[in-house]
Amino acid sequence: MNRTRLTEYFAAPANDDAVVVASAFNHPRRGYVWCPASPLLAAWLTSRGVPAVVQPLDVCLHQSSKQIPDGGVLFATSYQDAAHGTIGIAALAQGALRDQAEQAIRTWTACLRTRRLLVPLVNTACGSPLAPLPPQGRSERTPLLASKHRIPSVCGSVVAARDCLVDFKQRGDTVLLVGGGGIAAGSTSAALPDEPRVLAVPDVKAAISINVDDAAAAAFVVNPCSPTEEVAHILAVLRTRFPLLRGQHPDQWCYRTTDSRSAVRTAVAQSDLALVVENDQTDWLPEGILSVRSLGDLDPTAIASAATIALVGAQRGSNEPGVGVNDLIESLAGLGPTSVVYQRVVSNISTDFLKTADPSRGRACLPPSASAESPSQRRAKS
Numbered sequence: 001m002n003r004t005r006l007t008e009y010f011a012a013p014a015n016d017d018a019v020v021v022a023s024a025f026n027h028p029r030r031g032y033v034w035c036p037a038s039p040l041l042a043a044w045l046t047s048r049g050v051p052a053v054v055q056p057l058d059v060c061l062h063q064s065s066k067q068i069p070d071g072g073v074l075f076a077t078s079y080q081d082a083a084h085g086t087i088g089i090a091a092l093a094q095g096a097l098r099d100q101a102e103q104a105i106r107t108w109t110a111c112l113r114t115r116r117l118l119v120p121l122v123n124t125a126c127g128s129p130l131a132p133l134p135p136q137g138r139s140e141r142t143p144l145l146a147s148k149h150r151i152p153s154v155c156g157s158v159v160a161a162r163d164c165l166v167d168f169k170q171r172g173d174t175v176l177l178v179g180g181g182g183i184a185a186g187s188t189s190a191a192l193p194d195e196p197r198v199l200a201v202p203d204v205k206a207a208i209s210i211n212v213d214d215a216a217a218a219a220f221v222v223n224p225c226s227p228t229e230e231v232a233h234i235l236a237v238l239r240t241r242f243p244l245l246r247g248q249h250p251d252q253w254c255y256r257t258t259d260s261r262s263a264v265r266t267a268v269a270q271s272d273l274a275l276v277v278e279n280d281q282t283d284w285l286p287e288g289i290l291s292v293r294s295l296g297d298l299d300p301t302a303i304a305s306a307a308t309i310a311l312v313g314a315q316r317g318s319n320e321p322g323v324g325v326n327d328l329i330e331s332l333a334g335l336g337p338t339s340v341v342y343q344r345v346v347s348n349i350s351t352d353f354l355k356t357a358d359p360s361r362g363r364a365c366l367p368p369s370a371s372a373e374s375p376s377q378r379r380a381k382s
Contacts, residue, residue: 001337004080007109010061014072014094018051019101022090025057025076033078033088037334039327040295041089041104047296050100057092073098075105079112081337089334111304114337117329118271118310120263121344123256157224157254164248168219169197173246174212175219176201178234179226203230207237220247227284228258255347262345264312273306277313277323285312294323295331303335 010028014020021042027033038054045052061074071094078088089108093101168175180202201207201220212218220238222231231253239245265286268274274289275298289312292298303309309332311325329340 001079001081001112001114005077005109005112006079007075007077007105010074010076012057012059012061012072012074012092014074014092016095016097018053018093019045019097019104020057020092021045021052021054021104022057022074022076022088022092023054025059025074025088025090026061027076027078027086027088028061030078030080030086033076033086033090034084035088035090035334037089037108037331040298040331040334041091041108043295044108044298044300045091045100045104047294048100050097050104052091057090073101075102077105077109077112079336083337087334107300108335111300112336113304113307115306115332115335115339116308117332117338117340118267118308119325119329119340119342120260120267120310120312121342122260122264122312155224155254157252157256160252161221161224161248164219164221164252165198168221168246171217171219173197173217173219174199174214175221176210176212176238176245177223178220178238178247179223179231181223181226201234201238204233204237207234207241212242215242216244218242218245220245222248222253224254225257226254227261228253228255251349251351253349255349259345259347263343264310266345267310267312267343271306271308271310273302273308274310274312275328277311277325277328292323292328295327298331303332 019042021038022033022035023038024035025033042052042054057074072092073094074090074092076088076090078086078090081087089105091101091104165175165177174197177198177200199210199212200223201210202223218238220235235247261284268286268289274286275292276285276289277292289310290297290302311328313325329338332338333340
């Protein structure tokens with residue numbers, strides 16, 4: 001890239017209303033030049049009080065000398081990309097806006113380099129809330145949301161939690177719903193304040209203060225999508241306070257949120273710069289991660305020195321308000337050869353590990369069999 005990079009000036013017709021940031025233009029020698037970073041340049045100018053618009057330039061450009069010409073000027077930097085042809089950044093202005101256009105090109109030209117973008121794949125909300133139980137006086141034809149009446153659109157973790165909650169309530173236990181639930185607070189499941197004998201325990205503070213009528217008849221169910229590391233801390237407190245606490249088997253815990261957070265932390269640890277978009281739940285994010293609500297928030301100084309950037313947030317386009325990860329990918333990919341690396345963390349729960357254990361270990365002593373079978377034959381039959 002550096003060997004093919006050119007920063008040039010071209011005489012071109014312009015107006016005094018705004019800086020025109022080129023989304024594409026025709027270079028006199030290099031031909032068509034694509035400018036993916038044009039929304040970024042326009043947002044940066046706008047954030048500094050400079051009127052700017054993005055549009056393709058279909059004008060005849062005249063190569064200038066080293067001296068900047070009078071009138072309208074297109075300030076442009078372009079480079080050859082092996083995979084995508086000629087890429088560039090360009091801004092057209094005249095009059096009082098020429099200095100701002102030139103400064104924008106010089107500032108962002110300093111950001112051109114080869115870089116990696118690490119995108120942790122964050123799970124989205126499953127959209128299947130742990131809804132209140134049907135009324136106690138329900139018709140026998142109205143089934144509970146249990147595994148034998150599984151609804152295909154409902155998350156399996158929600159079904160498992162519902163099964164456990166129903167079982168514990170039928171035994172007469174007070175059920176503690178552990179964890180805040182959801183990829184984001186309230187997105188997939190919520191506490192059940194209207195349910196008799198179901199108490200929400202969203203955090204350690206609640207675990208310390210909560211009381212039950214009968215400590216020997218307390219049970220817990222994990223709120224689906226609650227971070228398992230937080231669930232473990234809450235249960236450590238509850239088991240100390242209620243030694244006879246029974247609860248949902250860990251085979252049924254949901255790791256969606258835990259995996260998402262692990263993917264984010266891993267990407268941030270590998271990066272020189274980490275940016276988060278569209279995320280109101282920032283209490284668990286690693287230190288040093290920067291919040292981005294628009295392309296104009298990007299700092300060219302930070303971008304220039306970052307060979308690896310982590311992008312955290314929703315993978316969506318710019319057709320919605322705000323900015324998404326895809327918007328950042330496209331803009332940053334216009335600032336040099338770019339590799340986008342998608343990373344995912346997946347927890348797989350094993351429930352059949354005892355089937356592979358050596359059956360001869362820990363076997364109780366049995367009286368000798370009348371048959372003359374060898375130990376190997378008996379193991380084969382078992």
